[in-house]
Amino acid sequence: MDGLGLNASEQREFQARMERKQMKEFMNMFSGLVDRCFDSCIDDFTTKSLISRESGCVNRCVQKFMAGSERIGQRFSEQQAQMMNTPK
Numbered sequence: 162m163d164g165l166g167l168n169a170s171e172q173r174e175f176q177a178r179m180e181r182k183q184m185k186e187f188m189n190m191f192s193g194l195v196d197r198c199f200d201s202c203i204d205d206f207t208t209k210s211l212i213s214r215e216s217g218c219v220n221r222c223v224q225k226f227m228a229g230s231e232r233i234g235q236r237f238s239e240q241q242a243q244m245m246n247t248p249k
Contacts, residue, residue, distance in 0.1 A: 190230075194222075194223065194226050197222065197226070198218075198219050198222035198223060198226070199219075201218065201222055202215050202218035202219045202222055203215050203219075
């Protein structure tokens with residue numbers, strides 16, 4: 162048994178559920194990123210491929226999203242550390 166009182170089979174099931182949940186969250190985030198950047202950057206449907214302006218816009222959009230996500234993760238970690246260090 163582990164710290165949560167789960168046996169080996171329950172631990173495997175719990176791990177599988179967590180992995181499915183993480184994959185679903187990742188796919189939702191990715192889908193949102195695609196929607197946001199597509200809506201913001203793509204407006205010329207006369208060509209099969211991206212024009213340079215659209216390509217640059219998509220690159221900036223993705224970089225900005227990734228930087229924002231990284232910053233949010235950092236702040237979350239900082240707050241978690243602060244909560245762990247706060248006396249009860």
